[in-house]
Amino acid sequence: MQSSCVWAVRFCPAPVRLLVKLLTFGSVALTLTAGAAGLPPLTGELQIHDPSTIIKCGDSYWVFGTGTGISSRVSKDLVNWMEGSRIFREAPAWTTKVNPKSLGKFWAPDLVRSHGQYLLYYSISSWGSRESAIGLARSPTLDPKGPDYGWRDDGIVIRTSSNDDHNAIDPSVLLDPDGRLWLAFGSYWSGIKLVELNPKTGLRLATNSPIHSIAWNGAIEAACLHQRGDSYYLFVNWGQCCRGTNSTYEIRMGRSTSVTGPYLDRDGKNLLQGGGSMLMATEGHRIGPGHAGILNVAGKDFLSYHFYNARQHGRAELGITTLKWSDDGWPEVPVSDTPR
Numbered sequence: 001m002q003s004s005c006v007w008a009v010r011f012c013p014a015p016v017r018l019l020v021k022l023l024t025f026g027s028v029a030l031t032l033t034a035g036a037a038g039l040p041p042l043t044g045e046l047q048i049h050d051p052s053t054i055i056k057c058g059d060s061y062w063v064f065g066t067g068t069g070i071s072s073r074v075s076k077d078l079v080n081w082m083e084g085s086r087i088f089r090e091a092p093a094w095t096t097k098v099n100p101k102s103l104g105k106f107w108a109p110d111l112v113r114s115h116g117q118y119l120l121y122y123s124i125s126s127w128g129s130r131e132s133a134i135g136l137a138r139s140p141t142l143d144p145k146g147p148d149y150g151w152r153d154d155g156i157v158i159r160t161s162s163n164d165d166h167n168a169i170d171p172s173v174l175l176d177p178d179g180r181l182w183l184a185f186g187s188y189w190s191g192i193k194l195v196e197l198n199p200k201t202g203l204r205l206a207t208n209s210p211i212h213s214i215a216w217n218g219a220i221e222a223a224c225l226h227q228r229g230d231s232y233y234l235f236v237n238w239g240q241c242c243r244g245t246n247s248t249y250e251i252r253m254g255r256s257t258s259v260t261g262p263y264l265d266r267d268g269k270n271l272l273q274g275g276g277s278m279l280m281a282t283e284g285h286r287i288g289p290g291h292a293g294i295l296n297v298a299g300k301d302f303l304s305y306h307f308y309n310a311r312q313h314g315r316a317e318l319g320i321t322t323l324k325w326s327d328d329g330w331p332e333v334p335v336s337d338t339p340r
Helices: 002-011 015-026 029-033 093-098
Strands: 056-057 062-064 073-077 080-083 105-114 117-124 132-137 152-160 170-175 181-185 194-195 213-214 221-226 233-240 248-257 275-282 286-295 299-308 316-327
Touching: 056 105, 062 105, 093 132, 093 152, 105 170, 152 181, 170 221, 181 221, 194 221, 213 221, 213 233, 221 286, 233 286, 248 286, 275 286, 275 299, 286 316
Parallel strands: none
Antiparallel strands: 056 062, 062 073, 073 080, 105 117, 117 132, 132 152, 170 181, 181 194, 194 213, 221 233, 233 248, 248 275, 286 299, 299 316
């Protein structure tokens, strides 16, 4: 792709040459070309499952996903992606004590920058189990070439067992405008939970700090918290994941004036009572979209997610689309954003 663009630069008129250079080489092109139709088709190393919120460090964008040691992808422009480094070379010793079947494969990470550190949350579990925990790792930078790069594991943030009615997986972290740090998590059973964290340590605010219930459905997981203006938004997945082209994931949503809820959908139904307005579902070769994340670049909002690519035999891949907002404050995926 890059070589053909370089060829085009030599023979196109000056204004076109400038646009091609921006599209190919400069992340600044994002602010000039990302309109209703979204980004150009993504290229490179796109295979990822349960992607984190995309976050920028220096001149690069990073996304982390499920995998041995926690996998990552990195891009300069949100379009062309490369394989990044793994967080852990060896699994922290405590993880196998929580669930011996986890075998160093960590699920559904998410991260935020707080007090000069990147705080990365990840899940320890095994299929269908509540013997689970959300752990925390931290680093001053995401750049492996940085002089202060290095991940320190800070252990367990929250843990569940078969005696609990909820499951400590699928973390989503939000630093709100007041500087308070919140963690949404959960999968199936009694649904999605919310707990407050200490923004300096990244750990639970107190060992007995309240756990709030914020959403429930018969098949629910993969929460994503987002704050915009005076509203808090909760995105969740309904349906089944991890089945390739047979996956039934779809992204549902609600909003609230308080981070602790209640979250109501566009019809006013509480997400704790099975409410949830549709944001994105299967379309074309984009099967079972899930694990939403929102990134703002130069005033434009983008929705990241994974989907099972029917053109790649159901392989899980990264997707990014523009996110618009209705006059009454609801996020919408533009109809012109065709799946890729």
